[in-house]
Amino acid sequence: MSVTSNDLGRHTRTLPAWQVVILLLLIVGFIVNSIMLDNINSNRVEHIRATDDIQIKAQQLAQHAILAAAGDQASFDDLKIKRDSIATKINSLNDGDKDKRYPRVPVAANDSINTLNTSWFTIQSNVDKILDKQVLIQDMNAIYNKFASEIPLLQSKNNEVVNQLVVIKGDRELIKLAGEQQVLADRMLRRMGEVLKGGMAAVQASEDLASDTRRFSRVLNGMFNGDDTIKAVTDDTVLESLGQVYNIFSSLQGDIEEVMNAQELYEAQVATEDIGNDIPTFINKANDLSEVLKGIIPKFPSVEVQYALGGLSLLWLIVILFSMTKNDRKRAKVAQELNERNQLAILRLLDEMGSLADGDLTVNATVSEDITGAIAD
Incomplete structure (x- = not known):
């Protein structure tokens, strides 16, 4: 069976559509995983920053409580500011922060945040006692x-x-x-x-x-x-x-x-003493929450999925390039065969036409499929 120019186009398409679709899906998956992973890491950074800030302010709160209980006016104001600041940070860990646009801590950290909440409730109550007795x-x-x-x-x-x-x-x-x-x-x-x-x-x-x-x-x-x-x-x-x-x-x-x-x-004095005793435990619980947050590794999105999608995308791109190279070689081979066939058909036609030109009327020119194909090409 002879090869035509239509066969050349039909059997040697450079890039099949299904290969392109798979590549696009892999790339989209890679991008989506990257965005989600970046959001998770960004949220983790904000959560850890909040726990670190809580630990620092808790130490300061203990000092202000002592000074306030001793009658220092400025320390009452500082004590209230630190109490409100810590409460805001803890609320952001529980409910998220709309201003900074990060959500609450992951479900995996629920136990740690709950123990921190319990510890803070006791400290906050004692701080309120001191402020009430100002x-x-x-x-x-x-x-x-x-x-x-x-x-x-x-x-x-x-x-x-x-x-x-x-x-x-x-x-x-x-x-x-x-x-x-x-x-x-x-x-x-x-x-x-x-x-x-x-x-x-x-x-x-x-x-x-x-x-x-x-x-x-x-x-x-x-x-x-x-x-x-x-x-x-x-x-x-x-x-x-x-x-x-x-x-x-x-x-x-x-x-x-x-x-x-x-x-x-006496109630204010006891409250001050209790704050001093409870603050170290509270700081440790905030640090425990920070460590839990650092250790949470989601199954998806994840770095592993990122590497897998990136690797598959690269591998599939290599497959596509290999397929394109193979098709190019096949196209070149088919084109060469087509050219050779056309040349032979034209030479044969010229020979027959030459005989007619010499006056040999017994020769019948043969217009075969090869010749018509050559003329069409």
């Missing part, structure tokens, strides 16, 4: 500052009593008791500071402050009025100085009672 804490801090400024004045006037008793050669026991009052005044100042500071020592400090206050009052009243163990002072000059000590101490007694009766202050 006015009380600052009032107590103001009382302490007033107390601290008046104790030296109390000691100064009490020292006058001691010196005057020495000058008049007063009772030695009275001189001794008056000297002990100096020590009690110093201890009361220190005890009040410990009470306001909070912690485990605050309870004992409160009891000691009450004991020192009662003793100072008993000795002062005894020196005025006398009792079974203390002789009353009779010198007018000493009594005048004692009166000044009494007036100052009466003012300080009111401050002491106000501090010791501020039960709500």
Whole structure:
């Protein structure tokens, strides 16, 4: 059977459509996987950045809580800012961030985010207790500052009593008791500071402050009025100085009672201590969540799928190129055969026509399919 030009076009098409479709599908799959994988990695980066930020702000929050509980005004503002910032970050991990356009953490991290939520709920509640007691804490801090400024004045006037008793050669026991009052005044100042500071020592400090206050009052009243163990002072000059000590101490007694009766202050102190104890655990849980996020590897999209699609695309492209090369060779071979056939047909026709030209009328020119094909080509 002879080969025609139609056969050449039909049997040697350069690139079959189905091969192109497969290549396009592989390329589209590669692009889709790349985009999805990039989104997942971008979301992971944002989630991990949020957990890192939470850990840093948690450390700062613990410091602000201590300073706020001590009455520092600026620390109350800082404490509120850090609380709100951490809450916002945790909410973004739970519900996603619309502004930054990333979703909540993956389902695989649910256990870790839930434990972090539980820990944060406790800390946040304690922070709220401190913020709710801001006015009380600052009032107590103001009382302490007033107390601290008046104790030296109390000691100064009490020292006058001691010196005057020495000058008049007063009772030695009275001189001794008056000297002990100096020590009690110093201890009361220190005890009040410990009470306001909070912690485990605050309870004992409160009891000691009450004991020192009662003793100072008993000795002062005894020196005025006398009792079974203390002789009353009779010198007018000493009594005048004692009166000044009494007036100052009466003012300080009111401050002491106000501090010791501020039960709500104890709640804020306990809350501060609890925050200090809970923050390390909270930071560890935030770090655990970060590690879980780093270890989540989806089956699709994935780097493995990316490599597979990329490799298949490259392999299929090689197959297509090989097919195209094979078709080109086949086309060249068919074209060569067609040319040779056409040349033979034309030569044969020319020979027959030459015989006719020589006058040989017995020769019949043969117009075969080859000749008509050659003429058509």
